[in-house]
Amino acid sequence: MSSDYFSHLTEEEKNILKHKGTESPFSGEYNDFYKSGIFVCRACNSPLYQSKSKFDSGCGWPSFDDEIPGAIERFRDTSLGRVRTEICCVNCGGHLGHVFVGEKFTDKNVRHCVNSLSIRFVDHQKLQQIIFGGENLWFFQKKFKELDGVYLCKVNKVKKTIFDHIEFINKTNVNFLKFYFNSKKTTLETILNIFLKIYASTNFLKKNTNRLLILCNDKKQKLTIENLMLQKNKILKNPIFSNILLYEDNV
Numbered sequence: 001m002s003s004d005y006f007s008h009l010t011e012e013e014k015n016i017l018k019h020k021g022t023e024s025p026f027s028g029e030y031n032d033f034y035k036s037g038i039f040v041c042r043a044c045n046s047p048l049y050q051s052k053s054k055f056d057s058g059c060g061w062p063s064f065d066d067e068i069p070g071a072i073e074r075f076r077d078t079s080l081g082r083v084r085t086e087i088c089c090v091n092c093g094g095h096l097g098h099v100f101v102g103e104k105f106t107d108k109n110v111r112h113c114v115n116s117l118s119i120r121f122v123d124h125q126k127l128q129q130i131i132f133g134g135e136n137l138w139f140f141q142k143k144f145k146e147l148d149g150v151y152l153c154k155v156n157k158v159k160k161t162i163f164d165h166i167e168f169i170n171k172t173n174v175n176f177l178k179f180y181f182n183s184k185k186t187t188l189e190t191i192l193n194i195f196l197k198i199y200a201s202t203n204f205l206k207k208n209t210n211r212l213l214i215l216c217n218d219k220k221q222k223l224t225i226e227n228l229m230l231q232k233n234k235i236l237k238n239p240i241f242s243n244i245l246l247y248e249d250n251v
């Protein structure tokens, strides 16, 4: 747990995120709150939950039945004379609350019981998700992680069905680079410029396997990327054949 992440917090927030306190039930600003967006860690801004996972359990704290993959860490908690599972932010270690399984509130049968003071709501316009599909994206992961306002940047293996109608030379080597970014800190154009600059300089183009997949989480983002790709391809010696698709589910 790095103390830097907590230095900007109020005493109330610190009491929960750093010292594992609990806010009073029905007191938090997100207990009865259902706008569309993403909930990030109040200490480090890392995305934790999507609003579509939020539900009303009636318990008095914000409840979620799923987390953003890779965002939450679980710990055995034996305080208060019972065994519970504590949940913390993976990035900064900040305490969020506890997770309960088997209560049958939703189909997923999971309830993340989270303190409002541990999280902050960000609407979708400010925090976007983007997914690049291609070959050998590990190097890009390292580059994008260094950018300001980029969160949960990770290369994943993917469901191969997504590539069924896309002509990659070697589908077995294809993977996804997925991350969230705050467009006020790093713009979509900057991200695309960095990506294409590295992509165009790799050996893949020389082998004529320059096919790229970009999965967008909204129509506006898709349109912006299509326009940027058009402009880029006008100046590239070997145009990049990209498939830009709308894809809203987690992959």
Ligand SMILES: [Zn+2]
Pocket (backbone or CB within 6 Å): 041, 042, 043, 044, 045, 046, 089, 090, 091, 092, 093, 094
């Ligand atoms: Zn955090």
